Amino acid sequence: MEKIKMAVPLVEMDGDEMTRILWKMIKDEFILPFIDLKTEYFDLGLNHRNETDDQVTIDSAEATKKYGVAVKCATITPNAARMDEYNLKEMWKSPNGTIRAALDGTVFRAPIQVKGIEPCVKNWEKPITLARHAYGDVYKNTEIKVPGAGKAELVFTGEDGKEIRQVIHEFTGSGIIQGIHNTDKSIESFAKACFAYALDTKQDLWFATKDTISKVYDHNFKDIFQEVYEKEFKDKFEAAGLEYFYTLIDDAVARVMKAKGGFIWACKNYDGDVMSDMVSSACGSLAMMTSVLVSPDGIYEYEAAHGTVQRHYYKHLKGEETSTNSVATIFAWTGALRKRGELDGIKELVEFAGKLERATLGTIESGNMTKDLALITSLENVNVLNSEDFIKAIRKNLEASL
Ligand code: NAP
Ligand code: MG
Numbered sequence: 001m002e003k004i005k006m007a008v009p010l011v012e013m014d015g016d017e018m019t020r021i022l023w024k025m026i027k028d029e030f031i032l033p034f035i036d037l038k039t040e041y042f043d044l045g046l047n048h049r050n051e052t053d054d055q056v057t058i059d060s061a062e063a064t065k066k067y068g069v070a071v072k073c074a075t076i077t078p079n080a081a082r083m084d085e086y087n088l089k090e091m092w093k094s095p096n097g098t099i100r101a102a103l104d105g106t107v108f109r110a111p112i113q114v115k116g117i118e119p120c121v122k123n124w125e126k127p128i129t130l131a132r133h134a135y136g137d138v139y140k141n142t143e144i145k146v147p148g149a150g151k152a153e154l155v156f157t158g159e160d161g162k163e164i165r166q167v168i169h170e171f172t173g174s175g176i177i178q179g180i181h182n183t184d185k186s187i188e189s190f191a192k193a194c195f196a197y198a199l200d201t202k203q204d205l206w207f208a209t210k211d212t213i214s215k216v217y218d219h220n221f222k223d224i225f226q227e228v229y230e231k232e233f234k235d236k237f238e239a240a241g242l243e244y245f246y247t248l249i250d251d252a253v254a255r256v257m258k259a260k261g262g263f264i265w266a267c268k269n270y271d272g273d274v275m276s277d278m279v280s281s282a283c284g285s286l287a288m289m290t291s292v293l294v295s296p297d298g299i300y301e302y303e304a305a306h307g308t309v310q311r312h313y314y315k316h317l318k319g320e321e322t323s324t325n326s327v328a329t330i331f332a333w334t335g336a337l338r339k340r341g342e343l344d345g346i347k348e349l350v351e352f353a354g355k356l357e358r359a360t361l362g363t364i365e366s367g368n369m370t371k372d373l374a375l376i377t378s379l380e381n382v383n384v385l386n387s388e389d390f391i392k393a394i395r396k397n398l399e400a401s402l
Helices: 017-031 046-051 055-067 080-085 095-103 184-201 217-240 249-258 269-282 310-317 327-344 347-365 387-401
Strands: 010-014 039-043 069-072 106-111 129-132 142-146 150-157 163-171 175-179 204-209 244-248 263-267 289-294 300-304
Touching: 010 055, 010 327, 017 310, 017 327, 017 387, 039 055, 046 055, 055 069, 055 095, 069 327, 095 289, 095 300, 106 184, 106 269, 129 184, 129 269, 142 150, 163 175, 184 204, 184 217, 184 263, 184 289, 204 217, 204 249, 217 244, 244 249, 249 263, 263 269, 289 327, 300 327, 327 347, 347 387
Parallel strands: 010 039, 010 069, 069 300, 129 263, 204 244, 204 263
Antiparallel strands: 106 129, 106 289, 142 175, 150 163, 289 300
């Protein structure tokens, strides 16, 4: 078979630990034999981030802006223990945070559903994609532990010196207060990314907050979504036969439990944090969760939702066998290749992505899987494979389908 040609390079961001090992296997087994791969390669492994004073992360984000599509391996976000382990010059910031800020993007996460790994919620036939606003609210709060009686006020001082002042509470004893914020610009980017991604993936969009209680703060989110929708997306949604609706967060939760799936659920920062954990754990495994960062102007960065699987990596270093699930990382590659194919009009690339995904799911459905899935599958006669053999089994299926 002749290798599939690419026109525009994919931005490739390599990473750390066990996922770095899987990354190479995935490229060697599924990509390089079949595709004349064109990438701009960036090594975001922690050693190289440290050597370049993290410039490599910034460069990779800039390249993503230039080319429009990236695929990223999981990376270590350093903490105190990593400072010693890697002898770091600084506690470098989370690469995901840096890239997200550079692209002003929103992260969409969806479970990969497969026969044999059924979600706890039986009526979820299709994946529910969660979009979490990743700026502000309680994640950028200011808190005070109130020591005793006194008055708490909310004050805004404009550049012109004008004040807006409101009493929060007249305390008669000790208590707590919290100040949170968001910006119209960030909410607008979030809304645009959600509408654009819904159109791109042909799914309805739900958005929910608690605007009945939070009549200014949450209401502002609702209003901005509605404005963006009417100004830029209403016609496109109608033409595509898609629906956007706003509802209260409690109503959304009730409806989600009864829904069939196959839609995007946009949430504020805290709701998204909690609800994405709920959706992913109800679907079985973090290793079966895709994640894509989408900018408001339609730039895409695909990755797995899980981390570098450190515990498995240490076993691997000791020469012990691992059974690490590579599905989410494979789907990061197929997502990026499909998008590249769509943008560049390369039909073969789009088809190849579909075939690799089906070969991956088919492998699991035939009872061949990694340990994390074997523990939760409803299939009988399961064959538990190690990291490498699972990839080899998929390769066999893939070749049969080509
Ligand atoms: P993790 O890598 O997601 O792993 C947590 C546990 O989940 C693993 O120990 C394993 O459980 C299970 N698991 C996750 N992915 C799996 C897979 N593909 N196959 C099988 N089991 C899987 O999270 P972590 O251990 O908290 O974090 C490790 C490093 O990843 C940290 O340095 C963190 O900074 C980084 N991280 C990066 C990203 C990112 O780049 N997007 C996201 C999160 C965390 P068992 O050990 O029980 O088998
Ligand atoms: Mg969480």
